[in-house]
Amino acid sequence: MAHGILGYRDIVADTPRSVAVCNTTKAAIVAVNLCNRNTQPMRVSIAITSAEDIIENLDYIEKDVEILPNCVLLRTGVAITTGQFITVNSNLDRMSAVVYGVEMGDALEVPYLLTPNP
Numbered sequence: 001m002a003h004g005i006l007g008y009r010d011i012v013a014d015t016p017r018s019v020a021v022c023n024t025t026k027a028a029i030v031a032v033n034l035c036n037r038n039t040q041p042m043r044v045s046i047a048i049t050s051a052e053d054i055i056e057n058l059d060y061i062e063k064d065v066e067i068l069p070n071c072v073l074l075r076t077g078v079a080i081t082t083g084q085f086i087t088v089n090s091n092l093d094r095m096s097a098v099v100y101g102v103e104m105g106d107a108l109e110v111p112y113l114l115t116p117n118p
Contacts, residue, residue, distance in 0.1 A: 050085070
């Protein structure tokens with residue numbers, strides 16, 4: 001059972017990126033932390049997706065939420081199951097995304113691997 005930081009990314013504007021994936025046979029309970037490192041407000045979205053780096057309209061749990069400069073959005077108690085991704089998006093560069101929590105169940109024999117940042 002993994003716990004702690006499950007994934008982190010530096011997010012590029014208008015490019016959905018998966019930050020973490022549930023790599024166990026049961027589920028993960030996570031917190032999603034988004035930090036605006038800009039000097040201007042940004043709009044961010046968080047989704048639970050079934051495919052890496054792709055957000056469909058019904059996947060959103062937060063959509064176009066404004067984060068003021070040098071502030072954060074923290075969403076806790078998010079549950080994802082095997083193979084589900086936490087995917088985020090922003091309208092500006094310079095957003096840090098960190099997902100941390102605990103995974104339950106046995107580790108998958110062949111885990112999902114996230115594509116590295118370009």
